[in-house]
Amino acid sequence: MKIGVIGFGAAAIGFIERIKDSDHEIHILEKSKDIYSSSISGIRADGKLFVSNQMGGELDLDLDLQKRLVEFYIDQTSERSYESGSSFGDKEYYKNFYREGFQPILSDFYHLGTDQLKEVLFNLYQKYLKYKNIHFHFEHRISNVEIRNDQVILNNSETYDMVIVAVGRSGHDLIRSILARFPELILDNTKVDLGIRLELPNHIVEDLNREMYEFKVKYKSVTGYMVRTFCNNPSGYVVTEKYDDFVTVNGHSKLRQKSGNTNVAVLTTIQLTQPFNDPISYGTYIAKLTNILAGQDKVILQTYANFKNSKRTKNLYRVEPTLASENYITGDINLAYPRRIVSSIIDFIENLNKVIPGIANDDNLVYAPEVKFYSNRLCNQKLAKLKFAGDCSGNTRSIIYATAHGWITAEKILNPQDE
Numbered sequence: 001m002k003i004g005v006i007g008f009g010a011a012a013i014g015f016i017e018r019i020k021d022s023d024h025e026i027h028i029l030e031k032s033k034d035i036y037s038s039s040i041s042g043i044r045a046d047g048k049l050f051v052s053n054q055m056g057g058e059l060d061l062d063l064d065l066q067k068r069l070v071e072f073y074i075d076q077t078s079e080r081s082y083e084s085g086s087s088f089g090d091k092e093y094y095k096n097f098y099r100e101g102f103q104p105i106l107s108d109f110y111h112l113g114t115d116q117l118k119e120v121l122f123n124l125y126q127k128y129l130k131y132k133n134i135h136f137h138f139e140h141r142i143s144n145v146e147i148r149n150d151q152v153i154l155n156n157s158e159t160y161d162m163v164i165v166a167v168g169r170s171g172h173d174l175i176r177s178i179l180a181r182f183p184e185l186i187l188d189n190t191k192v193d194l195g196i197r198l199e200l201p202n203h204i205v206e207d208l209n210r211e212m213y214e215f216k217v218k219y220k221s222v223t224g225y226m227v228r229t230f231c232n233n234p235s236g237y238v239v240t241e242k243y244d245d246f247v248t249v250n251g252h253s254k255l256r257q258k259s260g261n262t263n264v265a266v267l268t269t270i271q272l273t274q275p276f277n278d279p280i281s282y283g284t285y286i287a288k289l290t291n292i293l294a295g296q297d298k299v300i301l302q303t304y305a306n307f308k309n310s311k312r313t314k315n316l317y318r319v320e321p322t323l324a325s326e327n328y329i330t331g332d333i334n335l336a337y338p339r340r341i342v343s344s345i346i347d348f349i350e351n352l353n354k355v356i357p358g359i360a361n362d363d364n365l366v367y368a369p370e371v372k373f374y375s376n377r378l379c380n381q382k383l384a385k386l387k388f389a390g391d392c393s394g395n396t397r398s399i400i401y402a403t404a405h406g407w408i409t410a411e412k413i414l415n416p417q418d419e
C-alpha cells in the first residue's frame with residue numbers, strides 16, 4: 001500500500017518504527033522546513049518520558065510496550081545518559097496523600113533533556129532515510145483531506161491508499177477541516193479543564209519537589225468534580241499564554257535561571273452532558289470574562305485568602321509574583337468563575353494543606369484564567385482508509401502514549417485479523 005503519514009512527531013515515529021520493514025511505501029508529509037525545525041512538541045520543554053497507566057492519555061497501554069519505547073528512544077542517543085525516578089517511590093508520601101482522599105498518580109519518568117531529544121529526532125531521521133520504502137517530504141503542509149473511490153486525496157492532488165493523520169495539537173486547523181467533512185468521527189467533546197495557577201515559596205514544597213520533581217494528584221472534591229494538579233514548576237515562573245482572542249496563565253521552569261517560587265496548576269475537569277457539546281466555547285467565554293475584568297490581555301492575581309473569601313485583592317504580603325506586573329491586575333477571580341469551580345478548587349487546596357502544610361497560606365498567590373482544552377476524541381473505526389494517531393486523535397497527551405498509539409496503528413495494518 002502507498003501510505004501517507006501527515007506529521008513527523010512522536011506518533012509518526014511509533015508508526016514508522018513498527019512498519020518500516022514491511023513492503024508498504026511510506027510518505028511522511030511534514031509542514032516544517034526541515035528536520036532541524038521539525039519537532040516532537042515535547043522537545044520544546046524538557047523532554048521527559050513517562051511510563052504510567054494513570055497519565056499520558058486515554059488508551060489502555062501495556063506497560064511493557066511503554067518501557068520498550070522508552071528504551072527505543074534512549075537507544076537513539078549517543079551517550080545513553082538520562083535521569084530517572086518514580087513518583088511516589090517513597091511510600092510515606094503515597095500513604096499521606098491517600099489518607100486525605102487524594103489519588104496519587106503513579107509514573108516512572110526518564111528525563112532525556114531537550115538536547116538529547118533533538119539528537120534522537122535527528123538520528124531517527126537519518127536511520128529512516130536509509131529505508132528505500134520511506135520518503136520524507138518537508139515543507140509539505142496538508143490542508144485538505146478527501147476520500148474518493150476508496151482512495152485518500154491530499155491537497156486535491158496526491159493520492160494514497162491509506163493516510164495516518166498524526167499532526168499533534170498544532171494540526172488543529174487540519175483536524176477541524178476533516179471534522180467539518182466527517183462530523184461522525186467525533187466520539188466525545190464534552191470536557192474542559194478550568195482552574196487557577198497557584199504560586200508559593202519553594203520552601204513549602206521543597207521536600208516534595210526533591211522527592212519527585214513533578215507531583216501529580218487527583219481528588220474528588222465536595223462538588224463531585226475531579227480536581228488535579230498539573231504542570232508543577234519548582235523554582236519556576238508564571239507566564240501568560242496568548243490565544244487568538246484571550247489570554248491565560250501558564251508556568252514554566254528554566255534550566256539556569258531559578259526563582260524562589262514554585263507554581264502549579266489546580267484544574268477542575270468539567271464534563272457536561274447533552275445538550276452541551278461545546279467545551280471550547282465554555283472555557284473560552286470564562287477566560288474572556290476574566291480578561292475583561294483584568295483589562296485587555298491581562299490576567300487576575302489574587303491572594304489565596306481573598307480568593308476564598310471573594311474579596312478584591314489590593315495588597316500582597318510575603319509572596320512576590322514571578323509574573324511581570326504589566327501582565328496582571330490584582331482583583332477578584334470570583335467575579336468571573338462559576339461558584340462550583342471555585343468551591344472545588346478551594347476544597348482541593350484546603351485538603352492538600354493537610355498533606356503539605358503551607359500550601360493554603362493566606363498570602364499564596366492565585367492566578368486566573370488557567371484553561372486546558374481537550375482535543376475531540378475521534379473514532380478510528382468509521383473510515384477504513386483514514387486513521388488518527390497521537391494527540392490529534394484526542395487519545396494521547398504524552399510522547400510515550402503518542403508513540404505507542406502510532407505503533408499500535410501500524411500493528412493493526414500489519415495484522416488486521418487481530419483487530
Ligand SMILES: Cc1cc2nc3c(=O)[nH]c(=O)nc-3n(C[C@H](O)[C@H](O)[C@H](O)COP(=O)(O)OP(=O)(O)OC[C@H]3O[C@@H](n4cnc5c(N)ncnc54)[C@H](O)[C@@H]3O)c2cc1C
Pocket residue numbers: 006007008009010011012029030031032038039040041042043044045046047048049050140141142143166167168169170171172174389390391392396397398399400402403
Ligand atoms: C511545550 C510542550 C512540552 C511538552 N513536554 C512533554 C514532556 O516533557 N513529556 C511528554 O511526554 N510530553 C510532553 N509534551 C506532550 C508531547 O509533546 C505530545 O503529547 C506528543 O509530542 C504528541 O505527539 P504527536 O505525534 O501526536 O504530535 P507532535 O509530536 O506534536 O507532532 C505533530 C507533527 O505534525 C506536524 N504538523 C502539524 N500540522 C501539520 C499539517 N497540516 N501538515 C503537515 N504536518 C503537520 C507538526 O509540525 C509536528 O511535527 C509537551 C507538549 C508541549 C506543547
